Amino acid sequence: MIKTMKKPFAGLLVLVLIMSVLSACSGNSKSTSTEGVKQEITMNAVSEPPSLDPALATDTTSGWILDHLYEGLYMKNKSGDSVKGLAKGVKVSKDKKVYTFKLRDDAKWSDGDPVKAQDFEYAWKHVLDPKTGSSFAFYMYYIKGAEAYNKGKGSVEDVGVKALDDKTLQVELAAPIGFIEKLLSFWVYYPVKKETAEGNKNWAAEAKDYVSNGPYKLTEWKHNRSVVIEKNKSYYGKDDVNMEKVTWKMVNDATTYYQMYKSGELDLIQTLPSDVINQEKDNKEYKVTPYFGTYMYMFNVDKEPFNNQKVREAFNLAIDRKMITDKITQAGEKPAQAFVPYGAESGGKDFRKEKEQYFQEDVKKAKQLIKEAMKEEGWSQFPETELKYNTLDSNKKIAEAVQEMLKKNLGVDVKLTNQEWKTYLDTTKQKNFQMARMGWIGIYVDPTPILDYYLGDSPNNRTNWVNPKYDKLLAQSKTEQNEKKRMELLHQAENVLMKDLPFMPVYYYSNNYLTSSKFKGVVYPVNRYPYVRWAEKTE
Incomplete structure (x- = not known):
């Protein structure tokens, strides 16, 4: 995936801040220390996300936001492992080429409609459609017939993706692969609501038209200024979503966004100005991942x-x-x-x-x-x-x-x-x-x-x-x-x-990051930007 903000490392551990101890009698994920505290965080995307359409996004900025808005058949847990998301069960054929996924009965879109297997079939075939022009279509070439269709040499009917009913999706691979769970947690494999996308080709361009199925929904998009997402009340796992509101500013001058962090306008920044790194290295809020x-x-x-x-x-x-x-x-x-x-x-x-x-x-x-x-x-x-x-x-x-x-x-x-x-x-x-x-x-x-x-x-x-x-x-x-x-x-x-x-x-x-000490539970994936679904603001 194309990286938008640039900083490197060697080694590969997902670093996770330990979350606050949960209250034994709360009945939800909030700890007693967060009671009465608005669960909101403001970060810096640096620039406008080029696309929030899962079929067209190719960069880490767009992916950062998409990963909060959507959930696929599999999702990444706090440790960075791929675990079942919308898939509640899966059957694999003896030759390990045919996967039959059963979707969760409580999987819904942010508008309250149920997520259907047809939404997955539509979304994946849309990615592969040569007319779509998806730069990430090749990540689906593991599917039978996908490469031929994407290159204009085969038919969409030959692509090995089929909704057997509203809650059953069958996927046939060209050959067995050992990392299908990792692939299926990637945004190019996210579902898209078929009815919405077919009814409005520009559905992903503005917040008012946007529909997603993950822990958050898009509520505001001021182009080249900010993106705001808020907890999706229709999400089946809403009780496990701590952060209620996430805002991304778009400030590309490093000195400016560093100053905004120091003044409290931003709660988390990455890619610090090089001339401040030495002075921040001993700061408990400084982190290298x-x-x-x-x-x-x-x-x-x-x-x-x-x-x-x-x-x-x-x-x-x-x-x-x-x-x-x-x-x-x-x-x-x-x-x-x-x-x-x-x-x-x-x-x-x-x-x-x-x-x-x-x-x-x-x-x-x-x-x-x-x-x-x-x-x-x-x-x-x-x-x-x-x-x-x-x-x-x-x-x-x-x-x-x-x-x-x-x-x-x-x-x-x-x-x-x-x-x-x-x-x-x-x-x-x-x-x-x-x-x-x-x-x-x-x-x-x-x-x-x-x-x-x-x-x-x-x-x-x-x-x-x-x-x-x-x-x-x-x-x-x-x-x-x-x-x-x-x-x-x-x-x-x-x-x-x-x-x-x-x-x-x-x-x-x-x-390298600066994260306000007011926040606990931010996840820092090894190949993504910070994930804040499980984060909590403690003061």
Whole structure:
């Protein structure tokens, strides 16, 4: 998933603040210490969420809000595990390809109507419909017939999703997979109310038209200013929802939102200004958490100078990643000299630790590669080069550092330009760039959702880089039932990627936060922003 606010880490533990002891006689989730306290929290989304339609959302800001508004067949609990959500039961065929889900009888939409199996069938097939243009449709390719339909080579009737009745959903997979519960808790698999979506194509654009089925409902959306959600009284688990109201402001200047936190206007912020991190490190409200993703720069391999692999390699060799993490980001990030972050374990082994890096910074070699590339391409002078990034204080500082390193080490002048997030996403989607900042977060903790980013036909791969060998290895890994062999195939795929280098990995994410001590029970997932359903304000 595309990361909107950028900070990294290594390691993979979901950190959870322990909730207040529950009153033995209360009969609900409120502790005696919260009686009379308005359960409201205000956070900072930084920018406008590009889309609150589960079919179209691709970024962590939109996903942050969607995860509070919806619930799928499975949901994430406080520990980050996928557990049954709207699915009260499931039967699996002997070949592990057909899943039959029974929905909860008390599952309802925020308008009080029942959630039906038909809503899931509609939503999933809508994601896969080529006309929808969902960039995350490929996450459904595990379903029989899904890929063919999405690519215009098959029929919607052949997609293995069918509502057998109002409360029974049958899903047929193309091949058995061992992580279906993790997939089904991801927002692309959320249901959408069929009647609402078919009656209004812009249903997800304004709060007044919005219908959801999770612990919260959307009550206010002042575009580019704020989003407000409030407890959904129709939600079956409403008694387990502590926080009554959640507000996201949209302030992208780090100094401003830091000051708003210090003055009490914001209760939780992430990605602190780098110049305040040292002074806040001893603050009991300061927190650093792991985040399963990679901060990087994409290269458009169809545009000079990045059409030449030697230039791409030279740029990778010419920057000092440790200086960036030590002096600029300063929040426990690890320099990235590969793509898959730390924390994806299999058989007791961390995928990243098996091969931690593919290269070392080497200015001498980088200079030689630039000379060779210029000779090969017939360039009398190095082509004009532009680096684009989305507007954020930390992104600016990192881009300026990279700009200076490339000038000093390679003699290359790089122009910097920035755009607001929604515009930036569209610009990069149109592949209107030479070199552009991006972050990628795994939808679940495994090398696969990370490496999927650079699949040749992935809409998220904006580099124009296509390597059939890479695609084939990833395809093989997804049907490989032997876990050791699956990991071997994923390592081989990453080897191909790191040889061609259509990108420049910079660091593995972590997130740093300031959370008001008035709040307990905030959950900090390893691949999402904070979840506040179970949080309580104590004063």
